[in-house]
Amino acid sequence: MKVWGRMMSKAFSRRGRIAALAATLITATAGVMGLAAAQAAGDARTPEHHHWHFAGPFGTFDRAALQRGYQIYREVCSSCHGMQYLHFRNLGEPGGPYYDEEHPNANDNPVVRAIAADTTVAGEPDDFGDPTTRPATPADAFPNPFATEGMARLANGGALPPDLSVIVSARHHGADYIRSLLIGYEEPPEDVTIRPGLYYNPYFPGGAIAMAPPLPEERVTYADDTEATTEQMANDVVEFLVWAADPHQEARKRMGFMVLIYLTLLALLFWISYKVVWRNVAH
Amino acid sequence: MSGPSTYEPKTGFTRWLDQRLPIVRLGYDSFVDFPTPKNLNYWWTFGGILMVCLVTQIVTGVVLAMHYVPHVDYAFASVQRIERDVPFGWLVQNIHSNGASMFFLAVYIHMFRGLYYGSYKPPREVLWILGCVILILMMATAFLGYVLPWGQMSFWGATVITNLFAAFDGGTGIITNWLWGGFSVGNATLNRFYSLHYLLPFILAGVIILHVWALHVVGNNNPTGVSVKSRADTVPFHPYYTVKDSFAIVLFFILFAIFVFFMPNALGHADNFIPANPLSTPAEIVPEWYLLPFYAILRAIPNKLLGVIAMFGSLLILFILPWLDTSRVRSMRYRPIARWFFVFFVICCLLLGWCGARNPDHLVFQTGVDAEGHATGFTFLMLARINTAYYFGYFLIILPLLGLIETPKARPASIDASVLGGRKVSSSGAAVQPAE
Numbered sequence: 094m095k096v097w098g099r100m101m102s103k104a105f106s107r108r109g110r111i112a113a114l115a116a117t118l119i120t121a122t123a124g125v126m127g128l129a130a131a132q133a134a135g136d137a138r139t140p141e142h143h144h145w146h147f148a149g150p151f152g153t154f155d156r157a158a159l160q161r162g163y164q165i166y167r168e169v170c171s172s173c174h175g176m177q178y179l180h181f182r183n184l185g186e187p188g189g190p191y192y193d194e195e196h197p198n199a200n201d202n203p204v205v206r207a208i209a210a211d212t213t214v215a216g217e218p219d220d221f222g223d224p225t226t227r228p229a230t231p232a233d234a235f236p237n238p239f240a241t242e243g244m245a246r247l248a249n250g251g252a253l254p255p256d257l258s259v260i261v262s263a264r265h266h267g268a269d270y271i272r273s274l275l276i277g278y279e280e281p282p283e284d285v286t287i288r289p290g291l292y293y294n295p296y297f298p299g300g301a302i303a304m305a306p307p308l309p310e311e312r313v314t315y316a317d318d319t320e321a322t323t324e325q326m327a328n329d330v331v332e333f334l335v336w337a338a339d340p341h342q343e344a345r346k347r348m349g350f351m352v353l354i355y356l357t358l359l360a361l362l363f364w365i366s367y368k369v370v371w372r373n374v375a376h
Numbered sequence: 377m378s379g380p381s382t383y384e385p386k387t388g389f390t391r392w393l394d395q396r397l398p399i400v401r402l403g404y405d406s407f408v409d410f411p412t413p414k415n416l417n418y419w420w421t422f423g424g425i426l427m428v429c430l431v432t433q434i435v436t437g438v439v440l441a442m443h444y445v446p447h448v449d450y451a452f453a454s455v456q457r458i459e460r461d462v463p464f465g466w467l468v469q470n471i472h473s474n475g476a477s478m479f480f481l482a483v484y485i486h487m488f489r490g491l492y493y494g495s496y497k498p499p500r501e502v503l504w505i506l507g508c509v510i511l512i513l514m515m516a517t518a519f520l521g522y523v524l525p526w527g528q529m530s531f532w533g534a535t536v537i538t539n540l541f542a543a544f545d546g547g548t549g550i551i552t553n554w555l556w557g558g559f560s561v562g563n564a565t566l567n568r569f570y571s572l573h574y575l576l577p578f579i580l581a582g583v584i585i586l587h588v589w590a591l592h593v594v595g596n597n598n599p600t601g602v603s604v605k606s607r608a609d610t611v612p613f614h615p616y617y618t619v620k621d622s623f624a625i626v627l628f629f630i631l632f633a634i635f636v637f638f639m640p641n642a643l644g645h646a647d648n649f650i651p652a653n654p655l656s657t658p659a660e661i662v663p664e665w666y667l668l669p670f671y672a673i674l675r676a677i678p679n680k681l682l683g684v685i686a687m688f689g690s691l692l693i694l695f696i697l698p699w700l701d702t703s704r705v706r707s708m709r710y711r712p713i714a715r716w717f718f719v720f721f722v723i724c725c726l727l728l729g730w731c732g733a734r735n736p737d738h739l740v741f742q743t744g745v746d747a748e749g750h751a752t753g754f755t756f757l758m759l760a761r762i763n764t765a766y767y768f769g770y771f772l773i774i775l776p777l778l779g780l781i782e783t784p785k786a787r788p789a790s791i792d793a794s795v796l797g798g799r800k801v802s803s804s805g806a807a808v809q810p811a812e
């Protein structure tokens with residue numbers, strides 16, 4: 094009680110008020126974030142924490158990793174998962190895997206054009222009203238592997254492979270969760286029976302996932318000769334998915350620093366003005 | 377406090393205008409010459425911060441509305457488009473979504489300030505009640521806004537909250553169908569929520585004008601709670617408080633910017649990045665953090681109708697607070713017992729928020745195991761019930777009784793005297809002048 098009393102009178106004394114204000118803001122923030130973390134769902138194993146170089150206020154993406162990650166998505170995941178909010182041009186926009194200063198307009202970027210042209214998308218119906226196809230352009234969205242949800246479920250034993258555009262934001266523990274999921278397939282424990290067509294993965298809620306382990310060793314041959322271990326591929330594709338979910342992340346952090354520097358200087362200026370204006374008033 | 381105006385038009389034009397529409401005079405009397413107690417601390421800067429929050433929400437909201445598509449098939453995609461393709465759309469969107477949280481953070485601090493310093497007591501009852509109206513409008517606006525991105529939490533949150541009103545129609549669905557514009561939460565619901573989300577902030581702005589008007593009639597309270605007695609107690613609002621408020625606003629913006637630029641999704645729920653799906657109920661349906669305490673009160677009561685009444689009651693009780701608190705001493709600085717109950721009240725609100733975020737059946741701590749080997753102990757439901765009881769007890773029992781039995785400490789004779797360190801002029805004991 095005594096300690097509390099002292100804290101209280103300090104908190105409301107004139108000297109302690111700034112400290113108290115700051116403390117309130119910080120506790121409120123921390124409390125709120127604790128709540129968000131506490132919401133993480135029940136029975137699945139907690140994802141392994143990985144040190145991501147794009148995490149944190151100074152983190153940036155590694156272009157080579159983004160390119161490898163896109164290669165994994167395209168050669169492996171895209172046969173089951175769409176990314177409907179991404180367009181080929183995004184790959185060549187500032188911050189993207191294939192951004193090239195010589196082609197600030199991604200529609201002119203030859204790599205992006207080639208990647209797009211390699212994909213076939215539905216075209217306008219022809220003069221007889223019959224469906225046609227054409228090579229994609231940078232303006233096209235990534236195509237969906239399945240025409241309807243029913244076909245997607247039919248091909249996947251009744252399960253629906255979710256769209257991956259914002260999957261990192263849509264899961265608790267984001268990047269860590271997806272990485273753990275991709276490398277975390279195991280033999281089921283003895284007391285667990287897994288129905289045929291499902292696979293045991295302790296990170297997946299419920300433990301039985303309809304996605305076969307998508308990244309066996311050497312699943313792809315990397316264009317840059319990196320060794321394609323399961324973990325390497327998982328790290329790369331997750332980095333790509335993180336970029337895809339939030340493509341302006343680097344620009345956002347860069348602007349954040351400018352804003353914080355500006356606001357700090359402004360605060361200093363107001364603090365000095367405050368001291369000057371009030372210097373003759375007892376308060 | 378709204379004494380004679382001291383404004384003197386200086387130019388021909390302002391003289392001409394002043395005789396036709398004295399709007400410059402109004403601004404001058406309200407924000408330049410307005411006599412303000414000279415001992416206000418930083419807790420008093422949150423009113424100005426709230427004004428900035430409102431303007432921020434309206435400006436960013438209007439820009440978002442230029443790109444948002446209120447249709448169940450396109451709403452989620454249009455928000456993605458804003459974040460990805462609209463130039464600086466990510467910035468505007470992050471400011472608006474985090475701005476709502478900042479707004480509530482500020483309003484809760486602003487209200488706790490009022491509770492601690494007795495700002496709801498005469499002559500500020502109407503000012504306080506207008507504040508309560510503002511709080512309810514803010515909650516409605518934020519709830520409606522959260523539905524617009526049409527993610528899983530949007531959809532299921534809307535379903536849960538609108539279904540609360542089913543408690544009042546005896547299960548006939550008359551009220552819910554009317555609210556939804558159909559037989560479930562659907563496109564008609566999304567459209568009307570969008571319309572109302574755009575409307576309410578302007579009503580809010582109107583009520584805030586009344587709130588500030590009421591403030592300028594009775595004048596600011598202050599940390600001593602002692603009424604302003606002479607000019608020596610006050611300073612003109614400008615430049616003294618314009619500069620202090622500006623400093624506080626910039627500090628607040630620093631916190632705001634940390635969220636917007638470095639952890640824009642920290643306050644949101646992952647499930648709202650999954651497009652709404654009426655066929656799949658999420659594992660947990662939780663509202664945004666600033667509504668959690670009220671959600672906890674709702675779930676603390678086993679009966680649905682009573683739960684809904686308790687939840688709305690927890691807000692409505694604030695309206696009659698000026699008549700529940702029987703103490704004539706405003707500031708809890710001079711109320712040695714009440715300030716402790718106040719501290720517990722703040723803790724109680726935080727605990728209720730915690731309960732609102734957790735499954736009511738989960739354990740806060742374990743005390744043993746039952747016959748089948750399941751852990752037993754103190755559940756979040758129990759914690760929520762205790763705190764709900766304290767929440768209402770604070771207003772209905774503690775404040776009414778305490779005013780009658782507590783012996784307040786000596787108050788300074790005036791603000792000026794308190795600033796100069798001269799104390800204990802009004803002798804201790806309950807012999808107090810009308811409210812101070």
Ligand code: HEM
Nearest residue numbers: 420422423424426427487490495504507508510511596597
């Ligand atoms: C949109 C939200 C709000 C805005 C923009 C706003 C704005 C303001 C401003 C500018 C002041 C004067 C400066 C100050 O004393 O901090 C003020 C004072 C006040 N507000 Fe609010 N307010 C809001 C919400 C509320 C709410 C929800 C309540 C409580 C139910 C409330 C209760 C009060 C009281 C009692 C005062 C007088 C305080 C005093 O001088 O002691 N306000 N408000």
